[in-house]
Amino acid sequence: MTRSRLRPAIVATAATMAAGLALPLAAARADDTPSPCAALKRIVAAAPQGFQSLGPDDGRAVAQPYGDDARCTPSRSAYRCEWTPRDAGSSAAALQGVGADIAACLPDATHDQNSPARQHFYLGARSDRTEITAAAAGASRVTLTVSKP
Template sequence: MNNTRLLAVVFAAASLGAVLPCSAYADDTPSPCASLKRIVAAAPDGLASWTPEDGKGVAQPYGDDAQCSASHRSFQCTWTPHGDGGSKLDALQAVAADIASCLPDATHDQNSPGRQHFYLGAKGRRTDITLTPAGANQLRLVVTGK
């Protein structure tokens, strides 16, 4: 096949890919970004309107048993990381990396094996995001508004 013909085939394949919907693969994992952004957008005053189901998208890539709750100025989820994701501390680092990439305006002011902390907003209208180990094998994400 000559180069001109090869380029035509490649171009046709690329064009077809642009008009067809994307394929999903078995190893695709959901991104927690949409849930994180919605939670942060609701903070600091609107967290009480959240239901336990609303925040499970944050934990979904990492665990299937998320238990979430909300109050006026706080939203929290606790879950058990999947066994194939390494240790609980590996999962803590992975969730922190997602928070950092999903919320680029957040300040990551504590990065330790036992606690990840981020904040957004000015003093008086600040949203804190804290991720910590909980118990023997769980993680806890807490979003609070001040």
């Protein structure tokens, strides 16, 4: 192949390779995972009216980074989710992760308890407080409860 024919072939090959590489990179950046922050904010926002407006799927995004089997239940005074951490025996790690998510997503929340078995936050004045508790439920389960006492 002569030099004049070789250059266009190299350019065409490079362009094809670049296009092929760009697609997987773009696909890798697409994230359809629900946001833990959006879920936490939606749950906390429901507190003044009661949690009955929420459904079982509303809290799953909070658990999704840590486990796949979240079961969430709303009631008038609380919204509760429970799940098994992906890594067996890692409820403490999942609990710390959820605590970090709560602190990052709800910067106005006061973090008044941080232990290996329990993370506790609250929003608002004592008379109108929303409580947020993430806790280990045995060695293999984690719970998140948002309540309005």
